[in-house]
Amino acid sequence: MKRILVAGIGNIFLGDDAFGVEVVRRLAGCSLPEGVRVVDFGIRGLDLAYALMEDYAAVILVDASPRGRAPGTLYEIEPDEPVNGATAAVDPHAAAPHQVLGLVRSMGGTLPPVRVVGCEPRTRPDDEPRMGLSPEVEGAVEPAIALVQDVIQELLHA
DSSP: OOOEEEEEEOOTTBGGGGHHHHHHHHHTTSOOOTTEEEEEEETOHHHHHHHHTSSOSEEEEEEEOOOSSOTTOEEEEOOOSSOTTOOSOOOTTOOOHHHHHHHHHHTTOOOOOEEEEEEOOSSOTTSOOBOSOOHHHHHHHHHHHHHHHHHHHHHHTO
């Protein structure tokens, strides 16, 4: 049985940065294949790094991913190997995927295949703190759940 980790990343106090947290919260209520573990890591980058060092066949990170498109745009990203700009330093109040992946490598860990399901945010972490997703990002949550489920099926049958 393949084990897959679906990890939600984000800060619920920073608007659209909570995208990954909201997706995994809702995904946890769905029927998922055996061996799929869904976890809200929030801003706990170190916890995520240690989880990535467990015996998973693949990992799906769900996060707000600013890439210059319209708010609510979904992305499926396969991080470069090695992750560009990755460092071993992890902010204890953030869980930036490239930093977490770099930390795993610096600790001698070997990463399984990693996919990122990201959403273009409308609000940015440097905006005024606020809870709740923008309407565009809220509208992307259900399609993101479907995308994560598709990626799970693809990874299970790879």
